Amino acid sequence: MPSTDYGTQYRMPTASLTYNKTSIPSIFSGLVEDNGIISIEAEHYTSFMPASDLNYTTLLGYYRTLSATTVSDPVAPIPYYLDGLNTTPPRPRAYVVQIDDFDPQRRVYITDQPAEARIKYPLKDHFFGIDLILDTIRNAKNHRHLEGTWHRYEKFGNTFTSRLINCHTVFTIDPENIKTILATKFEDFKLSTIRVDAMVPIFGHGIFTTDGKARQHSRALLRPTFAKESISNFDTAECHFQHLLLCIPKNGATVDLQELFFRYTMDTATEFLFGHSVHSQTRARESIAANAEAPDAEFVTHYAYTQLEASHNVRLGPLNKFHYNAKANLARDKVFAYVDGLIDALFEKRAATLTLPQKEEMVDNDTGTKEKYIFLDALANETSDRQVLRDQILNFLLAGRDTTASLLSNLFFELARRPDVWAKLREKVKALEGRLPTYTDLRNMKYLKWCIDESLRLRPVVPANTREAIRDTFLPRGGGADGNAPLFVKKGTQVLYSVYSMHRRRDFFGDNSEEFRPERWEGLQPRWEYLPFNGGPRICLGQQFALTEASFVVVRLLQEFAGIEARDEEPWMELYTLVVCSKNGVQVGLARAERE
Secondary structure (H helix, E strand, O other), rough: OHHHHHHHOOOOOHHHHOOOOOOOOOOOEOOOOOOOEEEEEEEOOOOOOOOHHHHOOOEEEEEOOOOOOOOOOOOOOOOEEOOOOOOOOEEEEEEEEEOOOOOOEEEEEEEEEEEOOEEEEEOOOOOOOHHHHHHHHHHHHHOOOHOOOHHHHHHOOOOEEEEEOOOEEEEOOOOHHHHHHHHOHHHHEEEHHHHHHHHHHEEEEOOOOOOHHHHHHHHHHHHHHHHHHHHHHHHHHHHHHHHHOOOOOOOOOOEEEEHHHHHHHHHHHHHHHHOOOOOOHHHHHHOOOHHOOOHHHHHHHHHHHHHHHHHHHHHHHHHHHOOOOHHHHHHHHHHHHHHHHHHHHHHHHHHHHHHOOOOOOOEEEEEEEEOOOOOOHHHOOOOHHHHHHHHHHHHHHHHHHHHHHHHHHHHHHHHHHHHHHHHHHHHHHHOOOOOOOOOHHHOOHHHHHHHHHHHHOOOOOOOEEEEEEOOEEEEEEEOOOOOOOEEEEEOOOOOEHHHHHHOHHHHHOOOOOOOOOOOHHHHOOOOOOOOOOOOHHHHHOOOHHHHHHHHHHHHHHHHEEEEEEEEOOOOEEEEEOOOOOOOOOEEEEEEOOOOO
């Protein structure tokens, strides 16, 4: 019965099988005599190979003798249901099915096989891909990296391959491929080595730079931070918002909201992290020269510089190992020293009191009195490892400050050019009758949510990302003659996915996908084609934190200002560091609302 001879004898011509997408059925019918046999053999995934190289072995659990079956009518077909055949891991790539009867049936089924990419980027330098690298660098210098990437996808399709510095690379904006990378085959991929090498020297080993158990540990440490009780208190947010208001000219003169938003989120994030703010808004407003070298002010300056260095290293890719920046290293050391000083002070305080630090009480807008949450205090309850504490703090600051500030900046760039949307939002906010919004209020503001969703669609804060295959695997689409066959991904391959470009796909978001149109979200329920906060096991833990903080600031500005006017006629141009915002800032004039 089934044997290697069988596989050799009955193998069909390979040309017709190589990329055959036939799915194996779960029910076979055969005319089975007494002692008849159904046998199934399978070839499992090992590496990419044509059908001519398949070696069939018996599939465990599906080779069985039906001697107990007595067929009353020998000519009647008997169905046999093969439970779980398509889901038995590892999934076979091909099956040979034999049903012995008066005229034995022998069929070969080739399941979806990974193939080579339908489209390869037309490189002049086929080994290093220098021409693609230079084109990318030119686009980045001209602040059109994202636009250039999108146009490549429009020209070459949703998935294509190339080589970059002797590394095979897959580029994709196919939601099914991205879902596979981030969820379905999550264990087949890791963070890109290039990204990790660029970020670890600055941000340490935290949630943005680790995989496996280290990633799980980081998420476990951070998860309590984002409980509703921790993000629904707006006393701190309102305090810093009042400082933001003082930075906006009362006479309607031009102001850069983007600069204010980055200072605001730095102040709220540091108070949340450390229990005290660096007060970057106050320092900027008062221009206190004497305090320019104060530790808090130095920290803000050095932190901003280290971020620029990290983003530069990511862009350099494999070449970053040859890059050395003494100024950036000094800035990094200053940042480390500042955070280490706060950690040391906390442990000295605990050692002196032999108790956990007292926490002042604040009033929660929805739930009443509760304790003020300080991230460093809570984290120190879980670990006393100072490097772990520092790494987690720096990773959190990257998320808590930059993502929210970029979201607000990109949103207000559009609102300043859409007085109709501003007026509609103002009408919705009037229902609050001047009182501060609560967490529940913000959650119930549907049109505000549409505006934020549309901003994140048009200009996602983290517009692209990369994963690296840790074993031979495949993506569901991008291979074969029509691009719909699975695509083989060799171990070590870099997979780059552009959320920015995917969010502009007209087949998902319409012919006006380049326009800011909040109303498109009425009834729209996207899945993997909309990924402002990533997806799968690495989905952003702090998305509700960011959305809530951004919503609060938008509502408060709507309450304080009746109108907004763009003072910069230039189109949006990217400033792409680790996040993306406007190169020219958000230059606006704001007209204060009359008090009722």
